[in-house]
Amino acid sequence: MRSIVILFLVCIAYSIIRYVAFAPQNVTNLPVMIVNKGVSMAAAFCFAIAFCQQWRRKRGKTSGNEPAVWFRAGVFGAIVHIPMSVVILEPAYFQEFFQESVDGKPQRMSFAGEAVFLFGALSIAGIYLLHRQGWNNLSRWKLSLATTGVLFGHVLTMGICRGLNINKSHAYLPPMWLMSLIGITVGIWWLVLSKPGPETKSVDAEKN
Numbered sequence: 001m002r003s004i005v006i007l008f009l010v011c012i013a014y015s016i017i018r019y020v021a022f023a024p025q026n027v028t029n030l031p032v033m034i035v036n037k038g039v040s041m042a043a044a045f046c047f048a049i050a051f052c053q054q055w056r057r058k059r060g061k062t063s064g065n066e067p068a069v070w071f072r073a074g075v076f077g078a079i080v081h082i083p084m085s086v087v088i089l090e091p092a093y094f095q096e097f098f099q100e101s102v103d104g105k106p107q108r109m110s111f112a113g114e115a116v117f118l119f120g121a122l123s124i125a126g127i128y129l130l131h132r133q134g135w136n137n138l139s140r141w142k143l144s145l146a147t148t149g150v151l152f153g154h155v156l157t158m159g160i161c162r163g164l165n166i167n168k169s170h171a172y173l174p175p176m177w178l179m180s181l182i183g184i185t186v187g188i189w190w191l192v193l194s195k196p197g198p199e200t201k202s203v204d205a206e207k208n
Helices: 002-021 024-029 032-058 066-087 111-130 137-162 176-193 203-207
Strands: none
Touching: 002 024, 002 032, 002 066, 002 176, 024 032, 032 066, 032 137, 032 176, 066 111, 111 137, 137 176
C-alpha cells in the first residue's frame, strides 16, 4: 500500500513540476486538470506493475497477491480519472480534442478527440469484465490483452492530439501521455510473457 501511495504522489508531483513549475500561469489548472494527469499516469503504471508481478509469480519469484493489489490500484486511478476528465471536457481545457469553431457555432470534437474517449470507454468496459467471475486463466489473459490494447489506443490517440511539447513551459520534461504509453507497452510485454497454459483454471472458475 505504501508503494502505491508513493507512486501516485510522485506522478502528481511530476505533473505539477511539468505544467506549473516553469509556467506559473498554469496554476489555475489546479486542482482538477493537473491532478488528473498525475492520477491517470499512476493508473497506467499500476496496471503495468500488476502484469510485472503476475509474470514474476509465474516464474516463481513471488507467491503473494501483489498482481491483484496493483491491478486494484490501477482500477482506483481509472475510477478517479473518469469523472475528473468529464468535468473538464470542454475546449477551454482540451482545445486539441475539438475542431475549429465556424461562424461562432459550438465546437464539435475532432475524430481523434472522439477516438480518445472511445478507447477510454472500451478500456473501462474491459476492466469491468475482468472483475466478473467465471473466467478461466487463459480467457482472463486474453481479455487483459485486449483491454491493455485499447488502453494503449486511448493514450496513443491522446498523444496524437497533444503532441510532444517538450519545451521550457513544460520544464523540458517528456509529456505524461508518452510516459504512460511506455509503461503500458512494457506492461503488455510482461502480460504476453505471463500467458497461462490452456488447461489452467482460475479460482473463480473452480468455484462455479
